[in-house]
Amino acid sequence: MLVVEGHKHMAEVGFARFSAREVAKRIGYSVGTIYNVFGDYDHLIIAINTRTFRLWAQFMREALEKGGTDRIATLVECYFAFARSNRKAWTAIYDHHLPSDMEMPQEHDWLRSELTEIVVTEVRNALPEQARTGAGSLARSLIAIVHGHCAFDLSGSFRLMGEAAPVDMALARVREVLAAAADKAADAPN
Template identity: 25%
Template sequence: MARRKEHTHEQIKTMAIEAVVMHLQHDNIETLSLRKVASLIGYVPSTLINIFGSYHYLLLAVSEQTLAQLANKLSLEMNDNPLLNIQQMATIYSEFALQNRRCFRLVFELSMPDDQPLPIAHLSLIKSLFGLVESQLLQYFPEADSQKIEMMSRVLWGAIHGLTSLALDGKLFEEQSCLQDMLISHVQSYIAGMSIKKEFTCY
């Protein structure tokens, strides 16, 4: 039976998001539905529709929470060495993905219906994540303009995400411990390559 007066909308929102996260710790998103989430928290589906708008936007809220948690982890323990910071961020990124496999996948597999744009809050989180990388690259390449730094951050992190995704799928065909070595090798090689290019290119 629905417990319509027991919680505020914000509390129900939190409960629903937590229910999805708990489910994804042991099962796939395909086995979940709006009705099941509502049942898990003791409400009817229409209550969640009133709060989130649709099941899709409930999943988007889970995705946003995952991005926020990732951003929080990536922003910790920065030092004065941008190369080491980027290497550490790559390691934290992969560890977070491996520890939160299904929530991490949801972030990148969830698409907006009917080509609708992502909500501003979601876009802001993505921008803040890249901003962490860009701030470190700017320390390493202070002569580069913002457009160049933005491009470099996407190229650098695209490969980090690719290696992480392959590890999630078990497609690296290497021991899991080798992932960290691969990530560090990529970061070092990319930064070294761009440093050499900097000597011959005016930003």
């Protein structure tokens, strides 16, 4: 209940205006109760952001199930669609920074990795057999490419640059990288 209501509040106001006190007020608890459950503010935000990751992974799985044969296009389109429709919660993932002396709790790290594993699997399947060895690193790099395009889209930077099709641009870059990886593997000696 705390995470669900916290997530609703985050989706409404974003990270900069998020208030644990407001979440407590909404559910009729004291802010002390929230800190008793989570330990501190950072662990509360981690739990809320992990919920965003899980909803994002579910969104991506459902789109892949419904999508056509171009699963890479579905991934890229999903990235943008989720970020656009969950702008404040999505941005909160990247606005929250753990203190330097704090590690991501293992259970949250594992839950969050589900999203990356979906992408890794699809990238691996999109590559020819001989190019699949480095699919994990390649997929994470492709996530960074798509993320950059998506962040520029949401911030309005692409619009200011006169770019009207950021999803198409991101997909083109992803396809170029996948093609280069396939060509490199084909040219490698056996």
